[in-house]
Amino acid sequence: METFIESPNFKRFHSYVKFFCVIGCAAQLLNATGNYLAFKVRNEVSFKYPDCIELPEIDISLPLASVLNISRLYERYPKQMAEVCSYLHEDDDQFDASKITADSYPILCSWVLKNARQSSNRIAEFITVKDIEELSFDARTQIHGLWIQHDNDNNVLNKYCSLKRFFSSNSFHIRISCLNNSKPLQIEAQNLFASGTSFISVGNMINAKYGFKLSSFNSNIEPNPIYYTTIPYREDGLVFSIIQYRKIVTSLLEYPYETNCIDYDRDSALADCINNRLLAMKPPSLYHAAVFPFGKYSGALPFINDQSKALPVYKACYETFRLPQCQKVEYETKQEILTDEVSQSYSVLVIQASKFPGTIYSSKSHQIFSEYIIFVGSILSMWFGVSIIDRLTISMVTGIKIYRQKVTPQTDTQVNTSPETEPAAE
Structure with missing residues (x-):
């Protein structure tokens, strides 16, 4: 071998x-090694019943025209406001634009307020920051009540919550933030569901149709009204809106994984990028699809109208912030509207946490x-x-062969005896 x-x-x-x-x-x-270095991910969907229900931030959006003093706005822009009125009354054969005055504008141009969203888009073409800050009334004063479960304090609005106002080119925004020691207000889920009552109720006398949205803590305010739930307005009537919500969380993995996300607020970063570039141009202007706080910018600033100048800015910023954000929290809402006749117009938002579990979309490392x-x-x-x-x-x-050789017995050798060696007979 x-x-x-x-x-x-x-x-x-x-x-x-x-x-x-x-x-x-x-x-x-x-x-x-190639499969590992590709840093592939697997997507998982899980459902979780939370131990504590967290109150999101409450965003209210109104068409800008519904909070502006349109008579005084007409005094500043008579030609433009007359064109807005004529545009909304183009099907009215009896309408005479020459009769419009500052005092008669709310009457002759009633469609400006009735179609507040449409007229707001037209007004955004010429309005400035100064006009909005000087000619709009503070709609926060129309929020008269706020009730939180397990707290009968009448001063709960000042105890837990703050109301901040913002504006965009065509909207007025209010954000209601309720915090307990700098953290979002929470209530144990068992207590909330056992009582069968709402988490929070907001009473207001907003005399216009408005939008309602729930947002994550410290998130960017959404400027687009399409993402808001519409709350109707009824003269001399009560509008009772029951809102149920559940939390949806999306979690991605950063580079080098294939999801290649960044830990940031993409909407906020994108809006800041566009706005900063527009402010650096000559003449400066504000991004029309962004939300701004009151008192931060120069009153002379208009909103961008020249799309030929704006388009390169949009493209550059979208390319810079094209990667998705790693953590995103959204709220899915369902509403039921109840109405009743009362002596004056009033609206109540009743916010209830859903009994269904929250949804978590997460990306995990494949290996x-x-x-x-x-x-x-x-x-x-x-x-x-x-x-x-x-x-x-x-x-x-x-x-095996060696083992067999050892265990196999050897054949006995036969010994031959010669006659000469035999002993002699005595």
Whole structure:
């Protein structure tokens, strides 16, 4: 057997085996390493019943025309406001734009307020920051009551919540933030569902149709009215809006994983980028699709109207902030509207947490480093075993033969006796 192992044929066969093993092992290692370095992810969907219900931030959006003093706005822009009125009354054959005055504007141009959203889009073409800040009334004063479960304090609005006002080119925004020691207000889920009552109720006398939206803590205010739930307005009537919401969380992985997200508020960063570039241009202007706080910008600033100048700015900022954000919290809402006749117009928002679980969309690493090490170890051990299988086979055969030789009994040698050696007979 030693002669066979040392023979050229066996050595040639053994070299073929080693070459095959090296190629196979290297190919599998490269494939495993390539898959790991691709940093692929697997997407998971989970549902979770929270222990505590967190109150989101409450955003209210009104058409800008509904909070502006349109008579005084007409005094500043008679030609433009007359065009807005004529545009909304173009189907009225009896309308005479020459009769419009500052005092008669609310009467002759009643459609400016009735179609507040449409007229707001037209007014945005020429209005400035100064006009909005000077000619709009503070709609926060129309929010008269706020009630939170398990707290009968009449001063709850000042105790927990703050109301801040913002504006965009065509909307007036109010954000209601309720905090307890700088954290979002929370109530234990068991207490909330056991009582069957609402989390929070907001009473207001807003005399216009408005939008309602729930937002995550410290998030950017959404400027687009399409993302708001519409709350109707009824003269001399009560509008009772029951809102149910549930939380939806999206969690992605940062670079180098294929989701390639960034830990930031993308909407806010994108709006800041566009706005800062527009302010640096000559003449400066504000981004029409962004929300701004009162008292921050120069009153002379208009909103961008020249799309030929704005388009390159939009493209540059979208390219800069094209990556998604890693953590995003959204709220899905369902509403039921009830109405009743009362002596004056009043609206109540009743916000209830949904009894259905929250949804979590998360991205997990397809293969973690420890799994990769184990996989590499299994590949190496497998191919090492293949590479020595020929020697193991020969060693086993040799061992079996030696063992058989030891246990097989030797045949007794027969001894021949010659006559000469026999003893003589006495």
